[in-house]
Amino acid sequence: MGGTSPYLPIVVLLLLLFQCWPSTCVTVTSNRHKVEVREFSDAELSCTFRTERDQNPRIEWKKRGKDVSFVYFDGHFRGPFEGRATIDGATVTLQRVTQDDAGEYRCEISAPFDSVSLGETNVTLKVLVPPHTPSCQIPSTAVTGSVVRLQCHDHQSIPPATYSWFKDNQPISLPRFSNATYVLKTDTGLLEFKSVSKEDSGRYSCLASNGVGSPKMCEAKNMTIEDVNVTAVVVAVLVIGLIVAICSCGGVLLHRNGFFSRHRGRSFWITESHEASHISSQALHRPEDISNVNYIPPPQEDFKHTQSFML
Known part of the structure; x- marks a missing residue:
């Protein structure tokens, strides 16, 4: 069998050209x-x-x-x-x-x-899809020195929106240095304060835009930064200490009275038996009271056969 002709591809190309021509x-x-x-x-x-x-x-x-x-x-x-x-x-x-x-x-x-x-x-x-009014999560109050996160997001815009934050109608610029007191992410809508101070109090809002249609802004909300209430903290500590002290004293008293003793049940029976015997001895001197005495039989101990013997 002879090999494939080297001119075969050229022939096929010519046939295709002939079919499509003119x-x-x-x-x-x-x-x-x-x-x-x-x-x-x-x-x-x-x-x-x-x-x-x-x-x-x-x-x-x-x-x-x-x-x-x-x-x-x-x-x-x-x-x-x-x-x-x-x-x-x-x-x-x-x-x-x-x-x-x-x-x-x-x-x-x-x-x-x-x-x-x-x-x-x-x-x-x-x-x-142009931006819709974004959903904004802005805390109303925070304590100085705490970490505070503000969130902004629009789930419907295509392409995804980018976000800008405003404080008192003034834009918050991107932080230029790594030691800035806040972090701003335009792609996710996160504004995070590493340690808020009273100067961070204000009215915050967020703007979503994606180049399609008009940008949309959420309703502005106030965020107030307050100092720690030292008086309230001291009172809370004192109340908790007082509760712990009362519980401790109560536990000690109950322990001294035998409330937590393992033999509390046996001691109670001994006390009751002693009182019953005392009452019975008094009844012997007063026969008319014998019928009114409740008889408490003594406990029966199991007889143990210790030794066998023959008569």
Whole structure:
């Protein structure tokens, strides 16, 4: 068997050129492969094609995700796109897009009568969301010298928002030195005071922006820094010490009275037996009171056989 001819690739190339000449083989392109539009505006998904012989190719649009779903098939829009999309040639316009419409789309052109019968191109749609009013967590009071964290976040903006903090309507600048008294993170919205002082008291607010639409600011809130109440601390310590002393004295008294003794039950029985014997001896001198005396039998000890003997 002879080897493969070195001219075979050239022959294949010539055959392809011959098939597409003088016409052009089916081609599918897009003038915008990445489309970014604001939420609730219209998005144009461009798709242009050129065929060799087939004048009526089949046009299909699909959306890729966990599963591939039809957008345009058999001359009609499908699913959520029905009634809110138009097509011109192969270019599709989606009206009032939302986050559910974001994703990757594929335009497919099928020309059965062409030598190359299938062509496709992809278009990615990104739906931009302007900032919403951010959620701000600002403590109303704090104690001097403590660590205080203020949080600001907008969960809905696309792309993610960046954050700026204001005190008394004046912007708080980023700290320039590592030994600054506070930390400010514009990407997460964190404003942290390492050790607050009374000078940090004021009215704080946060601004979220992402370049899409107008920035949004949360409602300003007052934060008051107070000194430690020494009097309250001293009183609390004295009260706790008094409670501990009372508990200790009570425990000592109970222990002295035998409340925690292991033989408390036996001592109680001995005391009761002694009193019963005393009452019985008195009753012997007064027969009329014998019937009123409650008899308490002595405890019976187990008889232990210690020695055997014979009579």
